Amino acid sequence: MKRLIIIPLFVVLLCCAPFFLFAEGKTETPQPTQKPEQPQPEAAAGEPFDAKVTLRVLTEGGVKEMSLEDYLVGTLLAEMPASFPEEALKAQAIASRTFALRKAETGKHVGADVCTSYACCQGWTADATTEEIGRITQAVRATDGLVVTYGGTLIDATFFCCTGGKTESSLAVWGSDIPYLQSVVSPGEEDAPRYEDAVTFSAADFAEKIATVAPEANLSGSPANWIGSMERTEGGGIGTVFIGGAPVRGTALRSALGVRSTDMDFAVTDDAITVTTHGFGHRVGLSQYGAKAMAESGSDFKAILAHYYPGTEIKKLLCP
Numbered sequence: 001m002k003r004l005i006i007i008p009l010f011v012v013l014l015c016c017a018p019f020f021l022f023a024e025g026k027t028e029t030p031q032p033t034q035k036p037e038q039p040q041p042e043a044a045a046g047e048p049f050d051a052k053v054t055l056r057v058l059t060e061g062g063v064k065e066m067s068l069e070d071y072l073v074g075t076l077l078a079e080m081p082a083s084f085p086e087e088a089l090k091a092q093a094i095a096s097r098t099f100a101l102r103k104a105e106t107g108k109h110v111g112a113d114v115c116t117s118y119a120c121c122q123g124w125t126a127d128a129t130t131e132e133i134g135r136i137t138q139a140v141r142a143t144d145g146l147v148v149t150y151g152g153t154l155i156d157a158t159f160f161c162c163t164g165g166k167t168e169s170s171l172a173v174w175g176s177d178i179p180y181l182q183s184v185v186s187p188g189e190e191d192a193p194r195y196e197d198a199v200t201f202s203a204a205d206f207a208e209k210i211a212t213v214a215p216e217a218n219l220s221g222s223p224a225n226w227i228g229s230m231e232r233t234e235g236g237g238i239g240t241v242f243i244g245g246a247p248v249r250g251t252a253l254r255s256a257l258g259v260r261s262t263d264m265d266f267a268v269t270d271d272a273i274t275v276t277t278h279g280f281g282h283r284v285g286l287s288q289y290g291a292k293a294m295a296e297s298g299s300d301f302k303a304i305l306a307h308y309y310p311g312t313e314i315k316k317l318l319c320p
């Protein structure tokens, strides 16, 4: 087994791209600093990548070493229903592989390449039926070594559950403009179990939560006057809303209220505020239920990834 070491992988990707990466679509133009040699002999193209790379995975029980293939199977089992269409599972496998290898490059975890926290890296589980494991393993192996790249480097392959009809741009949610993380339409997700949700807060509870993000907000009097003007993002979320006269970012509001997305609408009575959300998650990058809808309409994993990560290319990693 070849052990994945953070710096060498990064160096290999940067310096030996013509050796290490095969373009699936357009042919990569060698950079001036790269040698124009041909890729590895053809025999190497048939060798598995995922089974030969070992990841150090930080779990609740400590760091465990496992092959990239075993890691991805456990990640997909945790992150996407195994009953999803095959092309959606393949798209998720490629996104998760890309996400994990990029995380490993960043060196975020000392002594580990990735962790199993949903919030930090990606979830992981071995708790599944034989049939589920079989379907997921098939999707991982069918996409062995495939990653999503932009400008020759691994993308930040963010993904989430579902939208309210459009994804959000990275700029709108995280403040950084990333060319392949833009707002795109994402139709056909209405059957997602978390597509729409409503939470009702008492006026007192709402005011208490708002105080954690906007202590200057004036929440006296009737709640009917609390919600002021708002600016929407391209993806349909709240960019900024005035609450009690104070500006509150949609992302901060989502966090303070603990609701499913920034795509919120408000219904106010004399003593309560009901917040209705559409979509679930940060809604930046690949929508899992959007991928399902595209796959059910006949799109393959390449079309799905090209839609949610515009301007990117899929490439195949090969062991040097």
Ligand SMILES: [Zn+2]
Pocket: 108, 109, 114, 115, 116, 117, 120, 121, 122
């Ligand atoms: Zn992590």
